[in-house]
Amino acid sequence: MIYFSQRQIVVPGYMLAEGNYEAGRNVYKEENRFYATVIGLAELKDKIINVIPLRGCYIPSVGDVVIGKVIDITTTAWIVDIRSPWNAFLFVKDFLSKPLNVIKEDIRNYLDIGELIIAKVTSFDRTKNPTLTTKEHGLGKIERGTVIEVDPTRVPRIIGKKGSMINMLKKETGCQIHVGQNGRVWISGKNREDEILVVEAIKKIESEAHTTGLTDRVYNLITKRRVSNGKEKTNI
Amino acid sequence: MERKKLISDDGxxxxxxxxxEIRPIKFKIGILKNADGSAYIELGKTKVIVGVYGPRELHPKHLAVPDRCIIQARYHMAPFSxxxxxxxxxSRREIELSKVIREALEPAIFVELFPRTTIxxxxxxxxxDGSTRCAAISxxxxxxxxxxxxxxxxxxSIAVAKVDNQLVLDVMDEEDKYGLSDMPIAMMPSKNVITLLQMDGMLTCEEFKKSLELAxxxxxxxxKKQKEALESYFKNIKEEK
Incomplete structure (x- = not known):
């Protein structure tokens, strides 16, 4: 027995179903009854009940690319804020390509407090803090561009179905855009105007995340701004 | 001293x-930009703002619990309240209410999902104007x-009082001060689980049972109002153009 319509807004404690189903994300089971745990949109797919959250913090997961901010330094590691309940560790060997004698040299010379990195989560299981690495193509210190923060629950929408939204943004503005799973977005373009345009587009996506036809509306926004900036679309 | 009459002859x-009857109640959600979550309640003339942070890293670290997050609550009355x-x-009273509020909310939260952190x-x-702890919990x-x-x-959460030998729902200031008994209750309604039950004054067993039903x-x-407030707030976010 199902007590919700597809994509209905449910609140914590809402009884979603009774009987032979499976509890998916943000759903818990108690004596054959299924309840939502967060505010979100309820969905039923192949007998699995999921609630897509409308609010929430980022929970690290191994393999996620995240954008972090260095908040503290120990002798052998940087402590990085990745907007999750737990701070992440970035060890020297996972950041520098050559070995470093930490007794002779201060690791602060390579990465200091306040600097931003794009990194990958290498381990995490809630009993230990997550660890990061930057030893992969495209990862490392962020030296230019703009980084903005959005709600982590909106990240799938910014990327779009099979990357439709992000690819459209990249193509139309000519900016490089990296979306961290923790809700930070790094935009790096040829000039400041392009970056500001992407920021505006992403803010629009964030506030209208759960509406349909969003890609088209964002496309229209970009074209409109381009015309008012006096640029031809063909210049890219 | 002559006691104030709290219930008129026609009840x-x-x-x-x-x-x-409860007082007119109004909720607002998402009113604070800097908090992770926030809400405002108006229960008659009682007004409370609540901000929530976390789950986040806990300092000092020795307070952390290895298998769950801890909850830190602060109830505070503004000097002009x-x-x-x-x-x-x-004050002594505020420290006690902070504990009571924390313990009323803790059974509802999945604390085991965020070990070593704090909310x-x-x-x-x-x-x-009476029932401030109940308003704060809601x-x-x-x-x-x-x-x-x-x-x-x-x-x-809501309070029940006994005034002029009559049980009344949603206690206001005068009823609290001049009444015979006061009983705040918090519960998870769809689970029918009580998470807070306090009592001041005296009630007979019979009255206690009646109070519980009333609460x-x-x-x-x-x-019902909480659900309405949440749904309409998030519907607005969803449909914002």
Whole structure:
């Protein structure tokens, strides 16, 4: 027995179903009854009940690319804020390509407090803090561009179905855009105007995340701004 | 001293309510930009703002618990919330209410999902007119939902008092001060689980049972309003153009 319509807004404690189903994300089971745990949109797919959250913090997961901010330094590691309940560790060997004698040299010379990195989560299981690495193509210190923060629950929408939204943004503005799973977005373009345009587009996506036809509306926004900036679309 | 008459001969209370009516109630969600979740409640003349932070790293670290997150609650009354200025320093009463609020909300939260972290709840009473702890609990559960913290159910809370030998729902200031007994209750309504039950004064067993029934009815009403507030707030976000 199902007590919700597809994509209905449910609140914590809402009884979603009774009987032979499976509890998916943000759903818990108690004596054959299924309840939502967060505010979100309820969905039923192949007998699995999921609630897509409308609010929430980022929970690290191994393999996620995240954008972090260095908040503290120990002798052998940087402590990085990745907007999750737990701070992440970035060890020297996972950041520098050559070995470093930490007794002779201060690791602060390579990465200091306040600097931003794009990194990958290498381990995490809630009993230990997550660890990061930057030893992969495209990862490392962020030296230019703009980084903005959005709600982590909106990240799938910014990327779009099979990357439709992000690819459209990249193509139309000519900016490089990296979306961290923790809700930070790094935009790096040829000039400041392009970056500001992407920021505006992403803010629009964030506030209208759960509406349909969003890609088209964002496309229209970009074209409109381009015309008012006096640029031809063909210049890219 | 002659006692004030709190219920008139035709069964009306000082503000014209029947014994089982709650005051007009209003919720607002997402009012604080800097908090992860926030809510505001107006229960008659009682006004409370609640902000929620977390789950986040806990300092000092030795307070952390290895298998769950801890909850830190602060209930505080603004100096202007009562008729005579209240000292802003936390009083004995406020420290107790902070504990009571924390324990009323803890059973609803999936604390085991965030080991070694903390969830911080700050309840600030802007104007006090009775049932402030109940208002704080009801608003705090909305603020927790706004922060996206997984919960078993929302927590609704209300107080029942005995005044002039009559049980009344949703206690206001005068009834609290001059009444014979006061019983705040918090519960998870769709689970039918009580998370807070306090009592001041004296009640017979029979009266206690009746009070409990009355409080449950009141909690259901609050719960309905909480759901409405959450749904309409998030519907707005969803449909914003």
């Amino acid at each position: 009306r209370r000082l503000d014209g309510r029947r014994f089982d 009562v008729k005579e200025r209240k000292s802003p320093a936390p 911080d709840i700050f309840a600030e009473v802007i104007q006090a 608003a705090a559960s909305l603020a927790l939902a706004d922060a996206g913290i997984p919960m078993r159910d929302l927590v609704a 449950k009815k009141g909690c259901m009403e609050i719960y």
